[in-house]
Amino acid sequence: MKAKVHITLKTGVLDPQGKAIEKSLDHLGFTGVGEVRQGKVIEIELAETDEAKARDAVDAMCRKLLANTVIENYAIELS
Structure with missing residues (x-):
């Protein structure tokens, strides 16, 4: 079985890389x-x-290592 874990910053957490991408796309x-x-x-x-x-x-892996649950959300996709 294959798992994909999508990790993103929680709403309200600053995302400087996202801002840089946003500005670059505009430029x-x-x-x-x-x-x-x-x-x-x-x-x-x-x-x-x-x-x-x-x-x-996989949920245990995310909570213990893969995601910083204080500032990040994660979603698990299995196939």
């Missing part, structure tokens, strides 16, 4: 772009075949 002539927020995607190959157990394991 390159891309108009009509609103606020830009950036994040990261982590892909994990799992030996687990039970979806509930896989989700629980």
Whole structure:
């Protein structure tokens, strides 16, 4: 099973990289772009075949290592 974890900053947390991307897009002539927020995607190959157990394991990975839950949200996608 494969897991994708999408990690983004929580609303209200400053995103300097997103701001830099936003300004760069404007300078390159891309108009009509609103606020830009950036994040990261982590892909994990799992030996687990039970979806509930896989989700629980990845959730624990996120809480313990992959995401800083004070300032970041995460969403898990299994396939």
